[in-house]
Amino acid sequence: MRPVFLTGARIYLRPLLAGDKEHAAAWFASPFPINATRAETFLKKEHQGGWPPGPQHLAICRTDNDEVVGGATVRSWNWRIAWLAFHMAPWVAEADALRAEAVRIVVPWLRDERELMVVRLAIAADEAATLAAAEELGMVRGVRLRERLARPGGRVDQFFYEALNPRWEVPRA
């Protein structure tokens, strides 16, 4: 299952599957341990509403071997404004580069094809490739939160970026 519209050079994004419970550390957005039983419960709960879905969870996979290397979540209470979040597998060395590719795939899909009004994304100040991808896409840095994220030996800022869909632009009186 590889959606043609969510596929890039090194990665693609797909819906979560029942078998993804076996490697939840890769896609579940938490640094705390999650075993297969809890992951299965989460997967059932998140999809019990059927269609249309609530938060949309996607696995980030390598194109060459289908390994799950991360997860993406799209949350929206009105499907006009959405928050996009990424979690990369803790063992992936090139996490920033793969996340940047995921941003390049998902943001245009949400903004241009699904025509969301605003797509928002939080990016750490030390995620250089992801920041560059956001700016290439025309996303605007709207917020800087100081010392927001803990890193070994210190803290870094976090930015909120936004992609505003020009199709929703209306003239102000």
Added chain:
Amino acid sequence: MRNPLMTGERVYLRPLEAGDAEVFAQHAAAETETMMHRGREPESPLGLERWIAKLHEQQPPANIELAVCLRDGDQLIGSVGLEDIDWVNRTAETGSWLTLPEYRGRGYGTEAKHLLLEYAFEVLHLHALMSTVWEPNTRSAAALAKQGYRPAGRLRWHDVKDGVYRDLLVFDVTRAEWLAARAAWQASRRQ
């Protein structure tokens, strides 16, 4: 005082109890302020009771909401809270709302918010907090400055008011900034 968690001069903070749902529903029905995102909304005590129950299900909690009560008489006048608590990065988002209009603009909210920040920084040892204000709500933006919050930016087109897009203003504060703001606030009260 009933089950107090943090105590100030005029108000104290306590965990929300199931019976508070009925009181909050009554307050919502008597709301006079129309500035909220889409105006006033009636609240069912059934939904509020479920919300209160869910707050206490998760440990450690992702959200902490506390009742703001008067020390004199224990009356519930609003709530303050920490949302999206990140226990690894030690951050959270704060919120507050005095549900009884007659207590707004009289310093009760500032006192309650300082108690919340004291709880966040001195008890939970969080490092930084953020808060958001709906753009038209200039009174809340001014109130945040009294607790040491600084402007961090804005999220655009957050919602519509009076037929035009309005932004969400974002503020943040570190523990050191809050300590300085609290000292200034306490000094102003002694004068």
